[in-house]
Amino acid sequence: MPADKKRFEEGDDFAPRFDANGLITAVAQDAKTGEILMVAHMNQEALKQTIKTGLATYYSRSRKKLWKKGEQSGHIQKVERILIDCDQDCIVLKVSVDAGQCHVGYDSCFYRAVESNNPRKLRFIAQKSYDPNESYKK
Amino acid sequence: MPADKKRFEEGDDFAPRFDANGLITAVAQDAKTGEILMVAHMNQEALKQTIKTGLATYYSRSRKKLWKKGEQSGHIQKVERILIDCDQDCIVLKVSVDAGQCHVGYDSCFYRAVESNNPRKLRFIAQKSYDPNESYKK
Numbered sequence: 001m002p003a004d005k006k007r008f009e010e011g012d013d014f015a016p017r018f019d020a021n022g023l024i025t026a027v028a029q030d031a032k033t034g035e036i037l038m039v040a041h042m043n044q045e046a047l048k049q050t051i052k053t054g055l056a057t058y059y060s061r062s063r064k065k066l067w068k069k070g071e072q073s074g075h076i077q078k079v080e081r082i083l084i085d086c087d088q089d090c091i092v093l094k095v096s097v098d099a100g101q102c103h104v105g106y107d108s109c110f111y112r113a114v115e116s117n118n119p120r121k122l123r124f125i126a127q128k129s130y131d132p133n134e135s136y137k138k
Numbered sequence: 139m140p141a142d143k144k145r146f147e148e149g150d151d152f153a154p155r156f157d158a159n160g161l162i163t164a165v166a167q168d169a170k171t172g173e174i175l176m177v178a179h180m181n182q183e184a185l186k187q188t189i190k191t192g193l194a195t196y197y198s199r200s201r202k203k204l205w206k207k208g209e210q211s212g213h214i215q216k217v218e219r220i221l222i223d224c225d226q227d228c229i230v231l232k233v234s235v236d237a238g239q240c241h242v243g244y245d246s247c248f249y250r251a252v253e254s255n256n257p258r259k260l261r262f263i264a265q266k267s268y269d270p271n272e273s274y275k276k
Contacts, residue, residue: 009242012260014252025177027165034172036221039163039228051257083174084260085247086240090177092248102224104147109223110230114152119189122150122222 009086017089018044024091028056028069028101030108031080031094037101038109040067042091054079056093073135075100100130147224155227156182162229166194166207166239168246169218169232175239176247178205180229192217194231211273213238238268 008015018024023041030037040058042050046066049057053068056077060067070076077095084091102109105128112122146153156162161179168175178196180188184204187195191206194215198205208214215233222229240247243266250260 012250012262014258014260025163027174027177029174036165036167036174036230039165039223051252082252083248083263084250084252085177086242086244086249090247092174104224106224109228110221111224112150112222114189114220114222120152122152124150125221 005087008088014084015088016047016084016091017087019089023059023061024089026056026058026091026093028077028093028095031096035108036110037077037095037097037107047091050079050093051082056095069101073100073103073132075130075135077101100135103132104128105130105132143225146226152222153226154185154222154229155225157227161197161199162227164194164196164229164231166215166231166233169234173246174248175215175233175235175245185229188217188231189220194233207239211238211241211270213268213273215239238273241270242266243268243270 016024022043026042027039028037041061043059046057046059056069056079058067075098077097079093079095081094082091099107101107106126107129111124111126113125115121115123154162160181164180165177166175179199181197184195184197194207194217196205213236215235217231217233219232220229237245239245244264245267249262249264251263253259253261
């Protein structure tokens with residue numbers, strides 16, 4: 001095994017690998033229920049802010065700026081634990097949240113499942129837990 | 139809201155959005171325990187194969203080819219459910235697995251956490267569940 005690979009995989013240095021765009025994938029998981037809430041991206045500054053403040057901060061690729069989760073909606077993510085994967089190119093945030101983490105109005109962004117008998121269709125598996133029109137008009 | 143955005147977010151058409159490299163991020167989650175096992179990528183063919191066979195198939199960016207999870211190690215992922223997020227650019231696979239999903243020897247690729255009192259260091263939070271040297275020599 002190359003020394004570099006071994007260092008990433010078996011070592012205890014936190015050495016996150018950002019991609020060609022300076023980003024790393026981050027998965028937010030409800031620390032209590034285990035539900036996967038959303039998948040987003042962080043740049044180095046977003047990760048630094050997340051560690052420093054204890055509140056999940058991402059990098060918005062569409063808005064091209066840092067995005068403290070909940071800054072508009074109020075639905076923040078309090079970071080309980082940060083995990084990194086074997087090759088250090090993906091992060092899992094174990095977070096404490098209130099209801100409604102998805103901007104569409106659901107607790108999780110993953111509110112639809114592929115129909116098993118018709119894979120071109122989706123089935124809604126959750127109910128909206130808040131009204132995004134109310135939260136985002138502030 | 140633009141019609142296109144509404145269709146992606148509120149509709150029941152499965153219309154996964156692959157990125158500029160033809161890939162979509164896929165998170166594998168243990169259907170029983172909720173543990174996040176790994177994060178990988180799929181191209182259109184990998185997703186098609188996953189749906190068709192019921193076994194998680196990814197696209198390996200390093201090897202530049204389809205990669206049926208477990209083809210070498212034996213540690214396959216039986217897909218129980220496929221979820222898609224609001225803007226349809228990320229997939230969650232709820233999978234049934236045996237022990238040892240990570241090639242390093244752990245159940246999950248996320249076997250290390252960032253130390254809260256020293257964010258440059260990682261703490262191992264899991265024990266290896268199999269010997270990868272045995273599994274991969276076949």
